[in-house]
Amino acid sequence: MNLVLPSLGFGIITASTLLPAAVGFTLQFSATGVLNIAFGAQMTFAAFIAYVCTQAGLSIWLAMAAAAVCGALASALLNRFLLTPFARRGTTFFGMVVVTIALALLVEYAVELIWGPLPVSYPLTAPGLVHVGPMSFTHSQLVVLAIGVVFAIGTHALLRYTRAGKAIRAVADNRDLARSSGISAQRITDLAWLVSGLMGGAAGVMLGISLSSVSYTMGDTFLLEIVAAAVLGGVGQVYGAMLGALVIGVLLQESAIVLGGAYAPISAFAVLILVLLIRPTGILAGAAKAKGVS
Amino acid sequence: MMPASEHVPASAAPARAADCLQVRDLTAGYGGPPVVRGISLGLGQGQVAVIAGPNGAGKSTLVKSIVGHLRCASGSVTAGGRDITNHPPEKIARGGVGYVPQNEDAFGTMTVLENLEIGGYLLKKRAVGPRIAEVMEVFPALGRMRKRHVSRLSGGERKMVAIGRVLMLRPRLLILDEPTAGLAVALTTELFERYIPALSATGVGVLLVEQKATEALRVADWGYILVSGQVHVSEPASTILSRPDIGEVFLGGSSSVLAGED
Ligand SMILES: Nc1ncnc2c1ncn2[C@@H]1O[C@H](COP(=O)(O)OP(=O)(O)OP(=O)(O)O)[C@@H](O)[C@H]1O
Ligand SMILES: [Mg+2]
Numbered sequence: 299m300n301l302v303l304p305s306l307g308f309g310i311i312t313a314s315t316l317l318p319a320a321v322g323f324t325l326q327f328s329a330t331g332v333l334n335i336a337f338g339a340q341m342t343f344a345a346f347i348a349y350v351c352t353q354a355g356l357s358i359w360l361a362m363a364a365a366a367v368c369g370a371l372a373s374a375l376l377n378r379f380l381l382t383p384f385a386r387r388g389t390t391f392f393g394m395v396v397v398t399i400a401l402a403l404l405v406e407y408a409v410e411l412i413w414g415p416l417p418v419s420y421p422l423t424a425p426g427l428v429h430v431g432p433m434s435f436t437h438s439q440l441v442v443l444a445i446g447v448v449f450a451i452g453t454h455a456l457l458r459y460t461r462a463g464k465a466i467r468a469v470a471d472n473r474d475l476a477r478s479s480g481i482s483a484q485r486i487t488d489l490a491w492l493v494s495g496l497m498g499g500a501a502g503v504m505l506g507i508s509l510s511s512v513s514y515t516m517g518d519t520f521l522l523e524i525v526a527a528a529v530l531g532g533v534g535q536v537y538g539a540m541l542g543a544l545v546i547g548v549l550l551q552e553s554a555i556v557l558g559g560a561y562a563p564i565s566a567f568a569v570l571i572l573v574l575l576i577r578p579t580g581i582l583a584g585a586a587k588a589k590g591v592s
Numbered sequence: 593m594m595p596a597s598e599h600v601p602a603s604a605a606p607a608r609a610a611d612c613l614q615v616r617d618l619t620a621g622y623g624g625p626p627v628v629r630g631i632s633l634g635l636g637q638g639q640v641a642v643i644a645g646p647n648g649a650g651k652s653t654l655v656k657s658i659v660g661h662l663r664c665a666s667g668s669v670t671a672g673g674r675d676i677t678n679h680p681p682e683k684i685a686r687g688g689v690g691y692v693p694q695n696e697d698a699f700g701t702m703t704v705l706e707n708l709e710i711g712g713y714l715l716k717k718r719a720v721g722p723r724i725a726e727v728m729e730v731f732p733a734l735g736r737m738r739k740r741h742v743s744r745l746s747g748g749e750r751k752m753v754a755i756g757r758v759l760m761l762r763p764r765l766l767i768l769d770e771p772t773a774g775l776a777v778a779l780t781t782e783l784f785e786r787y788i789p790a791l792s793a794t795g796v797g798v799l800l801v802e803q804k805a806t807e808a809l810r811v812a813d814w815g816y817i818l819v820s821g822q823v824h825v826s827e828p829a830s831t832i833l834s835r836p837d838i839g840e841v842f843l844g845g846s847s848s849v850l851a852g853e854d
Contacts, residue, residue: 471700471701471702472696474661474696475696478659479713480713480761481710
């Protein structure tokens, strides 16, 4: 019995969740040069916000929207009032990483304190399956897939075609030059963190849906996959992160089938290491600088 | 295509009317000992001033502290009569000061067209397109490479993008840090003999940091020679050009002569 194709479906769903997360993560890095280890914890936080919303009677999709907005605000505030002051004091790159690690732990403990250590789950409606060739999806998985596609197209449209999106790219490329062109770099950085927080928040809820459970450690576990996708694509490169999400998402699920669940992460990361050996700056490494959204 | 000025261009008048840019007693550096000390200079509307001097003299440091990329430890900078000392760079840009840095002068990850769009970031949305068309009329080469990524351009092509970008906002004061480095002879000549005079004719003040000082001084009103972070010579351009003793120091002669003199 061949399970490679059916598990491609799982891979695509994982990739759809991974995509907004990896893009958000990489966008934060390109906008401010901060590798935000707390990104996973922020996703968890948003996932629980959505849980609270569903408990209050909202549909899961409205709850996701609310969680995404909360994630966006939390992300922008975090950058403005925690990370920016540290950066102003001249905190080094690794110093900033440590700050975000501390933040990740804090958020995780806070979530555990508020909602407890036991996983919860969203009330998902009718589990009718939709078959696409050998793959089958639940309705909510299909919506997750659609949201992933919307995020991919939306990010592309934002960065390519809007004034604000181009300003984000300009600030990521050369902050000083962008400022000398009249761009308020602080405002644009806030915007970049809002957008990435929005994606992280939505991704947290999407993860909760595809895992059918929400626990206080789920974002942290997922962070490894986010980092893998981002690094695979070349950190700071948005299209690279999209491609990286697809590759890592599919690889994780395929290797779970072919090699057994326990080996899935190993094979995915083996591929990551292999790619980095051949292309040290990521799959999409081209003439574009590593830093800068291209 | 350049904006009409309300000011009468102050011809080569030696009077140091400094209504465009006035730097007084400026001291700045990178946190350690100051790199430039006690710099004073002035520039009138429609005037061209050249800053020359040996490598490491502090020319770039000086202009970076004028445009807000470096903090001035002391002294003051006024542009168009308004104090801009230690203002954030975006505010200085909004005040009509255009700056082309010596290095990293354009957005490498963006296309030529996008660079111009960012240059026109402060313009009204519907004014950006027409302004890009105007700038491309001045530099037709930009139109031909509009879709290309700046990181794939040659040094000279990239410099054109950088200058095109800064012209987008019609600055009243234009600060160019060694714009001809890496530029072909023909383009250098064109910059000095056509574009810069055209700009100053419309009342734009141009502050030009330049290694090719002789050529630059020919189109300039005033010349400053910076050595070890201080202004050693501040004379009308014609005077500097006519005095071989000064000329020799920085026009192909060894710059160590002046550097060692204090
Ligand atoms: N980012 C920096 N941090 C610390 N010191 C710097 C920095 N940039 C320049 N300097 C120092 O400041 C001094 C003046 O440098 P600056 O770049 O202003 O010289 P310059 O006159 O522009 O030279 P060039 O003609 O080579 O461009 C040099 O001694 C240099 O080492
Ligand atoms: Mg210099």
